[in-house]
Amino acid sequence: MKKLLMATAASALTAGAAFAESHASDVRLGILLSFTGPIESLTPAMGSGAELAVGEVTGNENFLGGASVTPVRGDATCVDAAAATAAAERMITSEGVMGIMGADCSGVTTAVLANVAVPNGVVMISPAATSPALSSAEDNGLFFRTAPSDARQGQVLANVLNEKGISSVAVTYTNNDYGKGFADAFSAAFEETGGEVTLVAAHEDGKADYSAEVGALASAGGDALVVLGYVDQGGAGVIQGALDTGAFDTFAFGDGMIGDALTDAFGSDIDGSFGTAPGSENEGGALFAEMAAEAGIDGTSVYAGESYDAAALILLAMAASGSTDSTEYSGAIMDIANAPGEPILPGELQKALQIIADGGEIDYQGASGVELVGSGEAAGSYAEYTVEGGELKVVGYR
């Protein structure tokens, strides 16, 4: 017994020493995304996008004296707050990450922020959480997002509908923080511009049958059905039901519905439908897509660019403040994200590190044209998509 205790103590000591040693030369960055769950088809590109940024920075002599960066992946599950919290807790306490790129879905992001990031004092930059409620979350200045709040997307989607001359719609949303916040924002914006919302009905994800929901929406009527859900989940089920019963032909999609899974499932049945998702026409987006394609990633996938930007912001802020301590580098994030300074595009992180090392200022643009406003969230630029011939096409930016 005594021997066992000695051995345990000894190994704990050496492990601690090893940890402390690696601490100086190895910076760990948490990548907390929903690799399983309702948006699992989006997250592989997001994770790889973030790791692209890591790959550019790691080992650079201007980054904290040539420190290497190791990404640590964790599963946020999108729907299970307890699992996401546990994953984040593990990242910080046992993996020793110095910042978290994540989480993605609004519900788990809120939970991780309140239960893990704030108590442990670790910076979180979410590439995809868009709930308006996060703008006013208690974050001690630790939370940022490269995705804009849905309050803004609600307005943009309402404008698109107005320009298409659609004056009355039924709305269905996935029953969680993201869906509810988005639906409220959209309805308010659409009614303000004189449109009529006939019914706002929630749908639960993971059900086999949405005929009751579709029946209620069809009865309420409207020129189009606004679907603010997830393409791998209930959103697709509702569209299937609406098409089967002939209740709606035209759909308007929120960002969670824009993805190849949508056109794979419905093809040209939903021609003429349209939607919005964060995206911009700045040169960064195209550059990033090129860069990603070379690395074998789909850079045009929703939120892949935002993920790259979120990871890049954390790393550049560490370089700018010369510290991996969240409380020290969190203050630098707004400075490097916004003007003044030399604009930084994707693939130019080493140039950015050089400028920082030389004492200059940078204005990080990245893949999504980052511009942080308010409490540290993206101002937002949206791509408008339409379905033509069974394929999603970008028709403009707003």
Next chain:
Amino acid sequence: MDLLNAFVALSNFVLIPAIAYGSQLAIGALGVTMVYGILRFSNFAHGDTMAFGTMATIIATWGLQSMGVSLGPLPTALLAIPVGIAACAALVLATDRVVFRFYRAQKVVPVILVIVSIGVMFIYNGITRIILGPDDQRFADGERFIISARDFKEMTGLEEGLAIRTTQGITLVTAVIVVALLFWFLNRTRTGKSMRAYSDNEDLALLSGIDPERVVRVTWLIVAALATIAGVLYGLDKSYKPFTYFQLLLPIFAAAIVGGLGSPLGAIAGGFVIAFSEVAITYAWKKVLEYSLPESLAPEGLVQLLSTDYKFAVSFVILVIVLLFRPTGLFRGKAV
């Protein structure tokens, strides 16, 4: 006033979905009620038995599809159902041999068997997830519609569309055949009669020389067949995901109890009562009323009694009402 459009809208969104859903529930509830009537316990593993039988059918369907076998406009899964039933029967017979027979020999009180069946439920749950995984599986092929909403509008010139999916038609036809066969079996054959005798009075049945183990085996075979057919029909019509089959347990039990546990006729009636209540109470009647009432009386609001979020609550409420006022169910089954 436009009664024709009102009827079409009602059919499209209430009657047809509710009839298809009701048939699926009825076949599921028949399985539950058979176990209750003859083996005398509520089998909580029934939902996952359905999931297992369906899983076996799906795998057999994929096999057939890869060999290029198809039924033309009908789903290939119909051909694969016997394989599913065989696999499911093997599973439940093995379970009975290993688990339930032990407790039967001990003559335990029914509530212990209920708890045991919950344990069995988790095991089945795990088996299905290990073999096929927890995700959605689509295995329907063939023609999707008997008549699609767009075709119906063009044919009739009505404003409202009417869609009947192939799977809804198949569900109804299969349900009628299955129920007819089951009643013929229970009422006309020697084995069926001995099962009813065993259900009515176990001691008398034993005295008249009925082999109890044989009755139990035949019951499990029928239950496996019913569970697999109900599961495949539900999976074809909606989608297959093990977790939704677990959730089906509530409406299925509600159907069996509303009809009267142990009464096959009651299970069928109960299935339709639950399905129609779920769909009709959460349906927004605005459109139907607009067509059927004079313009001056047309409703402003949606005329929706309950939001669709509360769909599952409807089963609960009916269950509570029945248990309070008529614990033996509509068809005088056994009191719970």
